[in-house]
Amino acid sequence: MNVTVRVWRQEDAGSAGRFETHQLDDISADMSFLEMLDVLNERLIEAGREPVAFDSDCREGICGTCGLMINGQAHGPAEATATCQLHMRKFSEGDTITIEPWRAAAFPIMRDLIVDRSPLDAVIEAGGFISADTGGAPDANLIPVPKTVSDAAMDAAACIGCGACVAACPNSAGQLFTSAKLAHLNLVPQGQAQRWERTIDMVETMEAFFGSCTNYGECEKACPKGISIDFIAYMNRDFVKAKMKNRKLIGQKFP
Amino acid sequence: MSIQLESGAPGGPIQDSWDTYRFDTALVNPNNKRRFELLVVGTGLAGAAAAASLAQLGYQVKAFTFHDSPRRAHSIAAQGGINAAKNYKNDGDSVYRLFYDTVKGGDFRARERNVYRLAQVSVNIIDQCVAQGVPFAREYGGLLDNRSFGGAQVSRTFYARGQTGQQLLLGAYSALMEQVAKGTVTLFPKAEMLDVVTKDGRACGIITRNLQTGSIESHSGHAVLLCTGGYSNVFYLSTNAMNCNVTAAWRAHRKGAAFANPCFTQIHPTCIPASDEFQSKLTLMSESLRNDGRIWVPRDPDDKRPARQVPEPERDYFLERRYPAFGNLVPRDIASRAAKREVDSGHGVGQLGNGVYLDFSEAIGRLGEAVVRERYGNLFEMYERITDESPYQTPMRIYPAPHYAMGGLWVDYSLMTTVPGLYALGEANFSDHGANRLGASALMQGLADGYFVIPYTVGSYLSTLLGQAAVPTTDPVFAEARASVTSEVDRWLSTKGTHSVDHYHRELGKIMWENCGMARNRVGLEKAITELPQLREDFRNNVRVLGQNESVNQSLEKVARVDDFFELGELMCRDALHREESCGGHFREEHQTDEGEAKRDDEHFAYVGAWEWSGHGEPQVLHQEPLEFDYVKLTQRSYK
Numbered sequence: 001m002n003v004t005v006r007v008w009r010q011e012d013a014g015s016a017g018r019f020e021t022h023q024l025d026d027i028s029a030d031m032s033f034l035e036m037l038d039v040l041n042e043r044l045i046e047a048g049r050e051p052v053a054f055d056s057d058c059r060e061g062i063c064g065t066c067g068l069m070i071n072g073q074a075h076g077p078a079e080a081t082a083t084c085q086l087h088m089r090k091f092s093e094g095d096t097i098t099i100e101p102w103r104a105a106a107f108p109i110m111r112d113l114i115v116d117r118s119p120l121d122a123v124i125e126a127g128g129f130i131s132a133d134t135g136g137a138p139d140a141n142l143i144p145v146p147k148t149v150s151d152a153a154m155d156a157a158a159c160i161g162c163g164a165c166v167a168a169c170p171n172s173a174g175q176l177f178t179s180a181k182l183a184h185l186n187l188v189p190q191g192q193a194q195r196w197e198r199t200i201d202m203v204e205t206m207e208a209f210f211g212s213c214t215n216y217g218e219c220e221k222a223c224p225k226g227i228s229i230d231f232i233a234y235m236n237r238d239f240v241k242a243k244m245k246n247r248k249l250i251g252q253k254f255p
Numbered sequence: 256m257s258i259q260l261e262s263g264a265p266g267g268p269i270q271d272s273w274d275t276y277r278f279d280t281a282l283v284n285p286n287n288k289r290r291f292e293l294l295v296v297g298t299g300l301a302g303a304a305a306a307a308s309l310a311q312l313g314y315q316v317k318a319f320t321f322h323d324s325p326r327r328a329h330s331i332a333a334q335g336g337i338n339a340a341k342n343y344k345n346d347g348d349s350v351y352r353l354f355y356d357t358v359k360g361g362d363f364r365a366r367e368r369n370v371y372r373l374a375q376v377s378v379n380i381i382d383q384c385v386a387q388g389v390p391f392a393r394e395y396g397g398l399l400d401n402r403s404f405g406g407a408q409v410s411r412t413f414y415a416r417g418q419t420g421q422q423l424l425l426g427a428y429s430a431l432m433e434q435v436a437k438g439t440v441t442l443f444p445k446a447e448m449l450d451v452v453t454k455d456g457r458a459c460g461i462i463t464r465n466l467q468t469g470s471i472e473s474h475s476g477h478a479v480l481l482c483t484g485g486y487s488n489v490f491y492l493s494t495n496a497m498n499c500n501v502t503a504a505w506r507a508h509r510k511g512a513a514f515a516n517p518c519f520t521q522i523h524p525t526c527i528p529a530s531d532e533f534q535s536k537l538t539l540m541s542e543s544l545r546n547d548g549r550i551w552v553p554r555d556p557d558d559k560r561p562a563r564q565v566p567e568p569e570r571d572y573f574l575e576r577r578y579p580a581f582g583n584l585v586p587r588d589i590a591s592r593a594a595k596r597e598v599d600s601g602h603g604v605g606q607l608g609n610g611v612y613l614d615f616s617e618a619i620g621r622l623g624e625a626v627v628r629e630r631y632g633n634l635f636e637m638y639e640r641i642t643d644e645s646p647y648q649t650p651m652r653i654y655p656a657p658h659y660a661m662g663g664l665w666v667d668y669s670l671m672t673t674v675p676g677l678y679a680l681g682e683a684n685f686s687d688h689g690a691n692r693l694g695a696s697a698l699m700q701g702l703a704d705g706y707f708v709i710p711y712t713v714g715s716y717l718s719t720l721l722g723q724a725a726v727p728t729t730d731p732v733f734a735e736a737r738a739s740v741t742s743e744v745d746r747w748l749s750t751k752g753t754h755s756v757d758h759y760h761r762e763l764g765k766i767m768w769e770n771c772g773m774a775r776n777r778v779g780l781e782k783a784i785t786e787l788p789q790l791r792e793d794f795r796n797n798v799r800v801l802g803q804n805e806s807v808n809q810s811l812e813k814v815a816r817v818d819d820f821f822e823l824g825e826l827m828c829r830d831a832l833h834r835e836e837s838c839g840g841h842f843r844e845e846h847q848t849d850e851g852e853a854k855r856d857d858e859h860f861a862y863v864g865a866w867e868w869s870g871h872g873e874p875q876v877l878h879q880e881p882l883e884f885d886y887v888k889l890t891q892r893s894y895k
């Protein structure tokens with residue numbers, strides 16, 4: 001098939017960017033979207049022009065490294081599919097495809113289609129863990145976890161941290177990512193000891209980097225893992241509870 | 256320099272080795288731990304687990320990854336599960352059985368005492384991960400579920416849907432990030448290690464290149480831990496992530512670390528066959544699918560009917576036929592070669608005739624579609640996304656692909672390489688899987704090394720350095736190493752050739768796959784050994800790397816990795832050529848039984864082959880560590 005791509009080029013965070021248009025002939029419909037970009041890059045290099053920088057690694061939709069705005073949609077037109085698993089058969093002969101990086105104030109563009117997503121790590125650093133130093137753990141079957149709980153935690157934990165939710169949100173909010181990470185840990189029995197502290201720390205760190213959630217729901221639609229927006233409601237509930245509980249806990253510390 | 260390959264494993268009963276080691280090792284007291292700086296390169300399962308655990312103990316840790324976040328390491332892609340001898344299923348599992356299965360599965364080319372320790376700590380890993388909140392699959396009563404994997408007759412594999420590696424890595428990553436928050440670990444993302452620095456024969460630091468800014472930096476430490484993963488991408492097409500490479504291990508090799516059993520690579524039987532020449536990687540379909548899927552080809556090579564229309568009697572379930580005891584669950588090397596045999600004899604299916612069927616219709620009939628969906632739903636979806644075919648309706652097509660490197664840096668019982676102070680953990684070392692790794696054992700080994708082995712063993716080296724500061728980065732050894740990295744970068748940017756890096760990587764991959772892949776022979780290996788240096792010469796003179804060092808430059812990142820792959824590829828071929836036997840993933844066509852099974856030669860080859868660097872363009876020197884089998888009986892592996 002033959003397609004035209006309009007792709008974003010930008011030298012570095014400080015420079016202005018622009019679109020560049022390329023005609024790509026003889027693309028196989030069985031190719032993945034990123035393989036199409038590989039071909040574009042091969043042809044650019046052959047012509048003595050610098051290839052388009054874009055991130056990808058596992059190309060199996062699990063590492064969360066790739067992520068492109070394709071015709072204005074995060075990860076493109078296929079539902080619950082990361083960019084690397086999108087195939088050219090989803091496009092038609094003669095299409096013009098616009099390719100941009102994630103756009104969000106929290107994710108500065110480093111070059112072409114690559115952005116810096118380190119604020120996502122900052123949210124985890126703030127409290128996205130269960131403190132369990134190596135060596136002290138009791139037998140794994142000591143605490144039974146109801147299957148429904150464990151399944152719900154897994155639904156949340158499936159988040160790959162690609163940042164599509166932020167890119168898709170008109171407010172560039174980080175709620176879907178944060179709530180998925182938080183719900184995974186807050187749901188399971190092992191996560192209870194730090195639940196309220198974790199909630200406050202993660203939410204406040206999130207707010208320092210990202211915009212506010214006003215319930216557009218675009219994040220859920222863009223998520224390559226189909227993470228449910230219900231987790232945001234769960235996080236909000238826990239946040240309110242945490243504010244109360246933490247006050248009580250302080251009260252207990254100084255009776 | 257002459258290399259000594261002493262394992263250093265304590266003698267006595269194997270059951271007591273690890274306890275003996277831990278008791279005999281000098282401890283570093285908590286106040287002194289703070290004074291030691293450790294450099295951990297790689298933040299996959301092995302690296303993240305090690306960095307977090309060492310920081311918890313009080314060491315000062317710096318962790319490096321070329322990824323933008325530690326949680327992107329290739330470990331994230333592991334699907335199927337992780338083994339542990341918990342015997343929760345009451346089906347006869349034990350530490351001894353896991354040990355035995357692993358040594359046998361590795362075709363008797365692993366060190367017994369290391370493997371025994373691995374089986375021992377396997378149970379602690381599951382406890383540790385559950386405590387971190389890893390959402391392993393559970394049964395209705397709330398206890399942990401297990402499944403079975405190839406090469407075992409017990410159910411000892413723990414899993415989290417089809418995303419076990421992801422969940423384990425997120426667990427290790429969260430432990431790491433907690434230490435980052437505490438200031439005990441300093442994290443360096445987007446930092447690629449390009450050299451190991453040594454002084455007086457000991458590792459004392461590393462040189463990194465910042466992939467964002469191009470700045471070339473020195474870091475010093477009392478010990479360096481390489482947790483940098485495997486090298487299957489030497490084949491270009493593999494199931495590994497695009498950026499996996501051998502550079503860290505290879506640069507260590509060039510600084511004196513022996514490279515062991517490089518020809519022991521694993522070809523995974525269940526991957527989606529390639530569809531065209533632009534294919535950038537191959538996608539693995541988890542081995543767990545073989546629990547319920549049945550593998551077959553049409554009996555008649557000319558049978559071109561759609562799978563569903565081929566009647567039962569006209570199908571050849573070749574694994575069940577040839578290996579009735581293990582059936583579809585034979586180990587990977589055996590399943591892979593059996594599939595290759597069918598395809599080579601013209602029985603292959605699919606448009607290109609390059610696959611065999613993996614069929615779930617019987618399982619769907621037996622268990623119902625809902626149960627099959629629950630077990631494998633996400634894998635089926637992934638398959639459909641790639642091929643546009645639904646495994647609920649039509650069998651999957653699968654074919655073997657390069658997947659895992661059993662070979663790697665030689666390490667002793669303490670995971671130290673032949674360079675004092677330089678350690679290798681996880682897939683980067685050669686240690687526990689012999690000539691073939693059993694499914695679900697890599698995650699186990701990476702986490703064992705990181706959580707439960709290195710925190711003890713590193714102390715025995717550090718305790719000899721008490722009171723000594725790390726070599727400062729102002730020392731001339733650092734300036735020298737930095738200068739050599741800088742001149743290498745300049746070299747690539749000034750080559751101004753005509754072909755892309757990928758072009759050469761693809762050509763390299765073809766040579767390796769044809770001659771050093773699933774089956775090898777003298778003629779092919781000798782041919783590869785002459786072709787590789789020629790291609791490398793061409794590559795070094797004609798590769799085109801555009802752009803500059805001072806910003807993101809992905810061609811520049813790749814070019815050095817491919818250069819190292821060339822040298823590794825040649826060593827793999829030499830290793831495969833010298834090993835005149837077939838064992839595990841190393842199948843020499845000259846050495847097979849009448850039934851086409853691998854024929855080992857224990858008399859001459861029951862050793863680890865570790866190669867010592869002798870300079871660019873000079874063939875490496877082989878050293879041998881003899882393997883002794885006091886517990887596991889050497890037999891021809893039989894899965895019939």
Ligand SMILES: Cc1cc2nc3c(=O)[nH]c(=O)nc-3n(C[C@H](O)[C@H](O)[C@H](O)COP(=O)(O)OP(=O)(O)OC[C@H]3O[C@@H](n4cnc5c(N)ncnc54)[C@H](O)[C@@H]3O)c2cc1C
Pocket residue numbers: 296297298299300301302319320321322325327328329330331332333334335336337419420446447448449482483484485494495496499500502503539658659680681682683694695696697698699701
């Ligand atoms: C598709 C797939 C599925 C798998 N499924 C299973 C399974 O079900 N069960 C199982 O047991 N095993 C499985 N494996 C194998 C297993 O995932 C790997 O062997 C294991 O995760 C390797 O872990 P690691 O920590 O050694 O390395 P990796 O996870 O590969 O991590 C390497 C780290 O090193 C860093 N690094 C590398 N080089 C440098 C450098 N020069 N400078 C700086 N940083 C560097 C990387 O950034 C990364 O952080 C699977 C493998 C694949 C490919």
